[in-house]
Amino acid sequence: MTKKMKSYSSEFKEYVAKMIVLDGHKMTDICNKLNLPYGTVKRWVGSYRDKQKNAEKEEQNQLLTASEYKEMYEKERQEKLEAQEEAEILKKAMHIFTQEIE
Structure with a gap:
């Protein structure tokens, strides 16, 4: 039996990550509500947080x-x-x- 991999748009991934990081929803609740694997959502959230950190560093590097x-x-x-x-x-x-x- 082969499992078919679902692919999600980057907008959807970012939306889900924002719901968890910015809105404070629990990851398990979002996973259950949207029927998504926990590991996948955890990876999306980690990626989103890394992007936020990099953006913060870039802002700090731009001195006036x-x-x-x-x-x-x-x-x-x-x-x-x-x-x-x-x-x-x-x-x-x-x-x-x-x-x-x-």
């Missing part, structure tokens, strides 16, 4: 230069100031509208 850091800092600072201004305007408008109602 001083000018890039300064640019990013100034941009975030400007966005924060704009958000504060908008909040102040909304507060004033809300105060004006609530006074008219009374």
